[in-house]
Amino acid sequence: MIRMQPSVENAQTIAESDALAVERTLAGDRDAFRVLVERHSHNVFRLAYRMTGNRPDAEEVVQEAFLRAYQKLGKFEARANFGTWVYRIAANYAIDRMRQRKKEEARKVEPSVREEGTESDPVTLVHDAAPTPERLAHNIELRKQMEIALAALSHSERTAFVMRHWEGCAIEEIAEVLKSSSGAAKNTVFRAVQKLRLALQPFVGKGTPARAVGTES
Amino acid sequence: MKHMTEEELIAYREGVAAERAKIAQHLAACQECHAELERIEAVLAALDTLPVPNPGDDYGRHVWQQIAPRLPERPTRWWQAWFEPKRLGALASVTALLVMAFLAGRMTKRGPAGVDIANKEQFRERILIVAVGDHLGRSERMLVELSNAAPLDPAQKQVNISAEQSRAEDLLDENRLYRQTALQEGDTALASVLDELERVLLDVAHSPEEVTPAQLEKIRHKIEARGILFKVRVVGRELQERQKATTPAPAQNSSTKSERNKA
Numbered sequence: 001m002i003r004m005q006p007s008v009e010n011a012q013t014i015a016e017s018d019a020l021a022v023e024r025t026l027a028g029d030r031d032a033f034r035v036l037v038e039r040h041s042h043n044v045f046r047l048a049y050r051m052t053g054n055r056p057d058a059e060e061v062v063q064e065a066f067l068r069a070y071q072k073l074g075k076f077e078a079r080a081n082f083g084t085w086v087y088r089i090a091a092n093y094a095i096d097r098m099r100q101r102k103k104e105e106a107r108k109v110e111p112s113v114r115e116e117g118t119e120s121d122p123v124t125l126v127h128d129a130a131p132t133p134e135r136l137a138h139n140i141e142l143r144k145q146m147e148i149a150l151a152a153l154s155h156s157e158r159t160a161f162v163m164r165h166w167e168g169c170a171i172e173e174i175a176e177v178l179k180s181s182s183g184a185a186k187n188t189v190f191r192a193v194q195k196l197r198l199a200l201q202p203f204v205g206k207g208t209p210a211r212a213v214g215t216e217s
Numbered sequence: 218m219k220h221m222t223e224e225e226l227i228a229y230r231e232g233v234a235a236e237r238a239k240i241a242q243h244l245a246a247c248q249e250c251h252a253e254l255e256r257i258e259a260v261l262a263a264l265d266t267l268p269v270p271n272p273g274d275d276y277g278r279h280v281w282q283q284i285a286p287r288l289p290e291r292p293t294r295w296w297q298a299w300f301e302p303k304r305l306g307a308l309a310s311v312t313a314l315l316v317m318a319f320l321a322g323r324m325t326k327r328g329p330a331g332v333d334i335a336n337k338e339q340f341r342e343r344i345l346i347v348a349v350g351d352h353l354g355r356s357e358r359m360l361v362e363l364s365n366a367a368p369l370d371p372a373q374k375q376v377n378i379s380a381e382q383s384r385a386e387d388l389l390d391e392n393r394l395y396r397q398t399a400l401q402e403g404d405t406a407l408a409s410v411l412d413e414l415e416r417v418l419l420d421v422a423h424s425p426e427e428v429t430p431a432q433l434e435k436i437r438h439k440i441e442a443r444g445i446l447f448k449v450r451v452v453g454r455e456l457q458e459r460q461k462a463t464t465p466a467p468a469q470n471s472s473t474k475s476e477r478n479k480a
C-alpha cells in the first residue's frame with residue numbers, strides 16, 4: 001500500500017487542527033476552510049486520479065469534493081476525521097464522474113484522445129538508468145495493458161481496488177462508499193485483484209500461469 | 218496438504234484476511250502457496266509503478282482559488298438549505314417560469330419545431346418536480362407502512378414485509394435515476410436527500426421477506442436514526458407545493474380547450 005501514513009502524533013495534531021478549522025468555518029470564518037483545502041488537496045487528487053485515470057476529471061473531482069464538503073459541513077460529525085470524510089465524498093463523486101464519462105464516451109463516435117504530458121511518458125516506468133530498447137518496449141506494453149486492465153474493471157471494482165490497495169482505506173470505509181456490506185466490499189476487492197491478475201500475469205516477470213487454487217498436494 | 222485459495226491469498230496480501238496468522242503459518246511451510254503469493258505480488262507491484270502526476274506544490278492554493286468564488290457565505294445545516302432565501306428564490310423563479318411556459322402554451326398555438334425545442338428544457342424541469350415529488354410521496358408511504366408493520370397474529374414469530382420490499386426495489390431504481398439527474402442539474406441538496414433515501418431503500422430491499430420482530434425493530438431504528446422520514450416529508454411537501462403552483466386551473470371555455478386539442 002502506498003498511502004502516505006503520517007505518524008500517530010502528527011495525525012492527531014492534524015485531526016485536532018482540522019476539527020478547529022471545521023468549527024471556525026461553521027462559525028462563519030470562510031478562510032478557515034482554506035486551511036482544509038490546502039491541507040487535503042494532494043491526497044484527494046491522488047485518489048481521484050487513480051479512480052478516474054485522467055487529470056482533468058481528477059481535478060474536477062477534487063474541486064467538487066471540497067465544494068460538497070463545504071455545503072455539507074453542518075452534517076460533519078465533530079468526532080470524525082475530516083480527511084477521511086472528504087475522501088469519501090471525493091470517491092462518491094468520482095464514481096458518478098466515471099459513469100457520466102462512460103455515457104459520454106459511448107455517445108462519441110471518434111475514439112478518445114490520449115492525454116499528453118509527463119505522467120503519460122512511458123519512460124517514467126523504467127527504473128533502469130540505461131534501458132535497453134527491448135526493456136523500454138516491454139514497459140510501454142505493460143503500462144498500456146495495466147491501463148486497459150484497470151479501465152476494464154467495473155466502477156465498484158476500481159473504487160474498491162484503489163481505496164484498498166493504493167489508499168489503504170478500511171473495508172468499512174469502502175463499504176460506505178459502495179453502499180454495500182463489508183463482506184460485499186471485501187469480495188469486490190478480491191474480484192478486482194483477480195481480474196487484474198488474469199489480465200496482467202502474462203506481462204509481468206513471474207509470468208507463469210496461476211495454479212489451480214485451493215487444491216491439495 | 219490443502220493449499221490456500223486465491224481469495225485467501227489476495228485477502229492476506231491486501232490485509233483483509235480473517236485468519237491472517239493461520240495463512241502466514243501455512244505460507245511459511247508451503248512452497249507452492251508462497252510461490253503463488255509471489256505471483257500475485259508481482260502483478261500488484263507492477264501496478265504500483267503506474268505514476269500519479271504531481272499537481273504541484275501550490276495545488277492546494279490553486280484549488281482554493283477555483284472554488285472560493287463558488288462557495289456560499291457560510292455552510293448550512295442540511296435542513297437550512299431548503300429555507301435559504303437564495304434557494305427559495307430560485308425555486309420561485311423556476312415555478313414562475315413553469316407557470317409562464319404553461320400559460321404561453323395555453324394561449325398560443327403550437328409553433329414551429331424550433332420553439333418546441335427551446336421550451337423542452339422548461340418542461341423537463343417541470344416533469345422532474347412532478348416526478349420527484351411523486352417518488353418521495355410513495356417512498357414516504359412505504360416507509361410509514363414499514364414502520365407500522367406488525368404481525369397479524371401476536372403469536373406469529375415472523376412479519377412478512379415482502380410487499381414493502383418489492384416496492385423498495387422499484388423505488389430504488391427510480392431513486393438512482395432522480396439522484397443522478399439532480400446531480401447533473403447541480404441540485405446537490407436534493408441529491409443528498411435522495412442519496413440518504415437510497416441507503417434506506419437498499420437496506421429494505423436487501424432484507425429477508427420475512428423478518429423477526431427484532432429484525433423489524435432494527436430496520437425501524439435505522440430509518441429513525443437517519444431521520445429520513447422527516448427529510449423526505451420536508452422535501453416532498455415542498456415539491457408538492459411547487460407542483461400545485463404550476464398546475465393550471467381547468468379551462469373555462471370549451472372552445473379554448475377544443476382549439477388546444479386541435480393544435
